[in-house]
Amino acid sequence: MRRITLMFFLIVALMLTLSVSASELSAVDDLAALARYAPEDSVLFAAMRIDDEFIDTMQAMQARTNELLSQMMPFGGTEQLNIRDILDQAAMEAFGGSFAEAVRPWLGDHMSMAIGAVDASEPGVVVAIEITDKAATLAALQSLPNVPEPVEGANGFTIFEGESMGPDLRNGLVAVGDSVILITNIFDSIPQEPPSTLAESDVFRNTLSQLPEPSYWGIAYLDLPLLLKAMPDPDSEMLRDYVTANYGPMAIGASLRNSRVSLMDIVQTTTQQGAMNFTPVNLEFAEKYVPADVSMLIHGRDINTMYHSLLGLLSQIARFNGDTSDMQSNLQEAYAQISSFLGMEFPDEVLGWMNSDFVAYMRFDRDEILGLLEASIQNKSYAMETFPVDFALVVEAGDAELAAEFVDSIGALLRIMLVQTEQAIVREESIGGAEGYAIRFSIPIEGDMLPYEIALASNGEVVTLATRHLAEEILSGGPVTVRYTPNFTEAQEFFL
Numbered sequence: 145m146r147r148i149t150l151m152f153f154l155i156v157a158l159m160l161t162l163s164v165s166a167s168e169l170s171a172v173d174d175l176a177a178l179a180r181y182a183p184e185d186s187v188l189f190a191a192m193r194i195d196d197e198f199i200d201t202m203q204a205m206q207a208r209t210n211e212l213l214s215q216m217m218p219f220g221g222t223e224q225l226n227i228r229d230i231l232d233q234a235a236m237e238a239f240g241g242s243f244a245e246a247v248r249p250w251l252g253d254h255m256s257m258a259i260g261a262v263d264a265s266e267p268g269v270v271v272a273i274e275i276t277d278k279a280a281t282l283a284a285l286q287s288l289p290n291v292p293e294p295v296e297g298a299n300g301f302t303i304f305e306g307e308s309m310g311p312d313l314r315n316g317l318v319a320v321g322d323s324v325i326l327i328t329n330i331f332d333s334i335p336q337e338p339p340s341t342l343a344e345s346d347v348f349r350n351t352l353s354q355l356p357e358p359s360y361w362g363i364a365y366l367d368l369p370l371l372l373k374a375m376p377d378p379d380s381e382m383l384r385d386y387v388t389a390n391y392g393p394m395a396i397g398a399s400l401r402n403s404r405v406s407l408m409d410i411v412q413t414t415t416q417q418g419a420m421n422f423t424p425v426n427l428e429f430a431e432k433y434v435p436a437d438v439s440m441l442i443h444g445r446d447i448n449t450m451y452h453s454l455l456g457l458l459s460q461i462a463r464f465n466g467d468t469s470d471m472q473s474n475l476q477e478a479y480a481q482i483s484s485f486l487g488m489e490f491p492d493e494v495l496g497w498m499n500s501d502f503v504a505y506m507r508f509d510r511d512e513i514l515g516l517l518e519a520s521i522q523n524k525s526y527a528m529e530t531f532p533v534d535f536a537l538v539v540e541a542g543d544a545e546l547a548a549e550f551v552d553s554i555g556a557l558l559r560i561m562l563v564q565t566e567q568a569i570v571r572e573e574s575i576g577g578a579e580g581y582a583i584r585f586s587i588p589i590e591g592d593m594l595p596y597e598i599a600l601a602s603n604g605e606v607v608t609l610a611t612r613h614l615a616e617e618i619l620s621g622g623p624v625t626v627r628y629t630p631n632f633t634e635a636q637e638f639f640l
Contacts, residue, residue, distance in 0.1 A: 170193050170253070170254065170359060170360065170361065171358060171359050172352055172353075172355060172358060172359065172360065172363060172397070174253075174254065175191040175192070175193075175254060175256075175360065175362070175363045176191065176343065176348075176349075176352055176363065177254070177343070178191055178254060178255070178256035178272040178274070178324070179191075179256070179258070179341065179342040179343040179348065179365075180341050180342075180343040180344075181256075181258070181270055181272045181324065181326055181341065182256070182258030182260065182270055182272075182341055182342035182343070183258060183260035183268055183270065183330065183341065183342065184260075184340045184341055184342055184344070184345060185260045185370065186258040186259060186260040186342045186365075186367070187259055187260060187366065187367045187370050187371040187374070188257075188258065188259040188364070188365070188366055188367075188371075189256065189257075189258045189259075189342055189348075189364065189365040190256060190257050190258075190362070190363070190364040190365075191254055191255065191256035191257075191362065191363055191364075192254065192255060192256075192361060192362035192363075193253060193254055193361050193362065194251065194252070194253065194254060194255050194273075194274075195252075195253040195254075196248065198361060199227060199228070199231070201400075202227050203226070203227050203228055205400075206226070206227055228243070231243040231247075232244075235247045238288065239284055239287055239288075240287070246284065247284070249276075249277065249280055250275050250276055250277040250280035250281045250284060251273070251274075251275060251276070252273065252274025252275050252276050252323070252324075253274055254274045255271070255272065255273040255274065256271070256272045257269070257270070257271050257272075258270045258272075258342065260330075268328070268329060268330040269328060269329055269330075270326060270327075270328040270330060271326070271327040271328065272324050272325070272326055273324065273325045273327075274323060274324055275320070275323060275324060275325055276323075278302075278320060278321070278322050278323075281320050281325060282294070282302060282320055285304065285318070285320065291304065292304065292305065294320075297319060299321070300321060300322060301319040301320065301321045301326075302319065302320045302321075303317055303318070303319045303320075304317060304318040304319075304320075305317055316328050316329035316330075342365075347367075347392065347393060348365060348393070350413075351365060351392065351393045351394070351395045351411070351413060352365065352395050354395060354411040354413065355395055355397045355409055355411055356397075356409055356411075356640060357397060357399060357409060359399070360397035360398055360399045360409075361398055361399055361400065362397075362398045363395065363396065363397050363398070364395070364396040365393060365394070365395055365396075366393060366394045366395075366396075367393040368387065368391060368393060368394060368412075369387060369388040369391060369392065369393070370393075372384045372387055372388055373388055386460070386461040389415075390414060390415045390460075391412060391413070391414050391415075392412065392413030392414065393412070393413065394410065394411065394412040395410075395411050395412075396408065396409065396410050397409045401638060405634065405635065405638060407638055422445070422450075423445050423446055423449070424445070425443050425444060425445045425501055426445070426500075426501050427443075427636060427639075429443075429500075429501035429503065429540060430443050430501075430503055430626060430627075430632075431625055431626060431627030432625060432627075433503060433538045433606065433618055433625070434503055434505055434625055434626040435507065435614070435617060435622065435625060435626065436625055436626050436629045437507055438505045438506070438507050438626055439505075439506055439507045439508045440505055440506045440507075441503065441504075441505040441626075442503065442504045442505065443501070443502075443503050444501070444502055444503075445500065445501050445502070446498070446499050446500065447495060447498035447499075447502060447539065448491070448495040448496060448497075448498045448499045449499065451491060451495055452491075455475075458471070459471065479491070482494070485557060486550075486553040486554070486557065487553050487556075488546075488549060488550065488553055493546055493549070493550075494550060496542075496543060496546055497541055497542045497543035497544075497546040497547045497550065498539055498542065499542040500539075500540035500541075500542050501539075501540045502537065502538060502539040502540065503536075503537075503538050504535075504536070504537045504538075505535070505536055506533060506534065506535045506536075507533075507534045507614075508532060508533055508534075509532035509533075512532035513532050513533075516532075529594070530594055530595065530596070531587050531594045531596050534610070534611040534613075534614045535610060535611060535614075536608060536609070536610035536611070536614050536615070536618060537608065537609045537610065538606050538607075538608045538610070538618055539606060539607045539608075540605070540606055541602060541604065541605060541606055541607055544602075544604040544605075547602045547604075547607050548579075548602050548604070550602075550607065551579075551580060551581070551600055551601060551602045551607055554581075554600060555570065555572065555580070555581035555600060558570045558581065558583060558600075559581075562583075567585055567586070568583060568584065568585040569583070569584045569585070570582070570583050571584075573599075575599045575600075575601035575612070575615050575616060575619055576601070576603070576615060576616040576617070576618065576619030576620035577603065577619060577620055578601045578602060578603035578604075578619045579601065579602075580599055580600050580601020580602065580615075581599065581600045581601070582597060582598075582599050582612060583597065583598050583599070583600070584596075584597045585597075596611070597611065597612040598610065598611055598612060598615075599611070599612045599615035599616075600615075601615060601619060603619050606618070606619075
């Protein structure tokens with residue numbers, strides 16, 4: 145029997161659009177406007193655009209995604225998701241017409257969902273959907289089978305009792321106002337005077353104001369401290385107490401630029417005690433040491449400071465709970481063991497030279513991987529000469545002597561550890577003109593043993609751990625780097 149459940153199907157179809165982005169954006173204030181219907185104690189609030197321009201952009205994005213997937217997996221085919229078809233199917237099931245005919249004439253431009261009171265037996269949920277025509281909206285809802293006569297509620301809302309409209313709303317209601325539909329299990333969420341809502345929260349407004357852009361296609365607000373307070377797990381009490389004392393809510397903004405660059409901004413308020421120190425990366429480092437055909441890249445700075453910041457954060461958590469003795473003794477024991485293994489003081493000498501930029505990346509032989517996948521699916525054999533994945537970690541040497549000592553220590557340790565095995569060989573060799581170590585072993589694939597070789601070396605400027613031929617490129621100046629690729633150049637425009 146078709147009841148209000150079909151409305152939920154339509155809502156789910158709209159929410160599926162969160163997986164892609166739109167080029168046309170809405171101001172943060174417009175997206176946050178529906179927070180006036182969210183409970184003041186909401187732990188989560190999310191809002192997004194649902195207008196036609198947004199949906200059309202999603203449709204184009206999905207078409208490009210499907211095309212990319214078909215290129216990546218030509219042997220299996222991919223299911224072609226069509227957002228307009230999903231919306232039309234939902235509208236036809238619910239209202240007997242297409243989305244454009246039966247829904248769009250009264251549907252507005254934004255929708256939101258809020259979750260509050262997570263410590264209650266049943267968390268409060270409010271879905272708010274903007275509308276442009278109350279009469280048309282009521283007519284659409286009343287066209288559903290077995291819908292009872294609505295009653296007039298406070299502040300001009302027309303209310304459909306949930307229990308008689310299907311099992312999904314047995315403890316809730318649907319309320320239609322002049323500009324909004326509310327679907328909720330909180331009976332007192334229909335606005336009263338004066339309202340007590342999330343929109344009035346200074347914390348909510350201040351958190352959203354920290355987002356770096358004025359407009360997004362969607363936003364989210366997560367009150368992590370409030371969520372943790374409502375989840376009294378004894379095993380995580382120490383972490384919960386520290387987080388609630390030092391961290392505030394989080395805001396997320398999603399957008400798309402140039403119709404192809406997806407962006408997500410994440411901000412979180414914190415006390416000085418809870419903050420971790422990060423310094424900007426030097427893009428020239430990536431431009432020098434990252435190949436143009438890289439498939440995946442992480443670029444960061446100052447591993448040494450990252451380590452000490454993380455350690456300081458853990459120490460603060462321990463001090464916050466009045467217990468540091470075990471942590472300090474365990475650290476000292478671990479430091480002594482690492483120092484003994486490497487023959488270098490940890491962390492001062494081992495990490496002390498890692499005070500500048502580093503990059504970690506991978507590149508794949510797409511044709512080889514697809515060939516292997518196709519053969520596996522078809523239960524056929526597939527011959528490969530080499531393993532089709534390269535990787536590299538390149539760390540700038542802030543202290544050339546310590547960096548060289550680190551390479552020698554790791555190389556010597558590997559030789560000791562692997563000397564009794566027949567699966568790997570470690571040799572001291574020249575790598576791209578720099579002294580280092582080559583580690584040779586085999587990887588079993590499809591019954592074959594594929595040779596694989598990685599190298600660890602330092603040339604005084606950087607230390608690299610990478611597949612052998614990639615290490616040769618890095619240390620010898622190599623081929624054209626990522627600085628000349630259009631995608632990397634375009635991405636730099638959106639770095640903070």
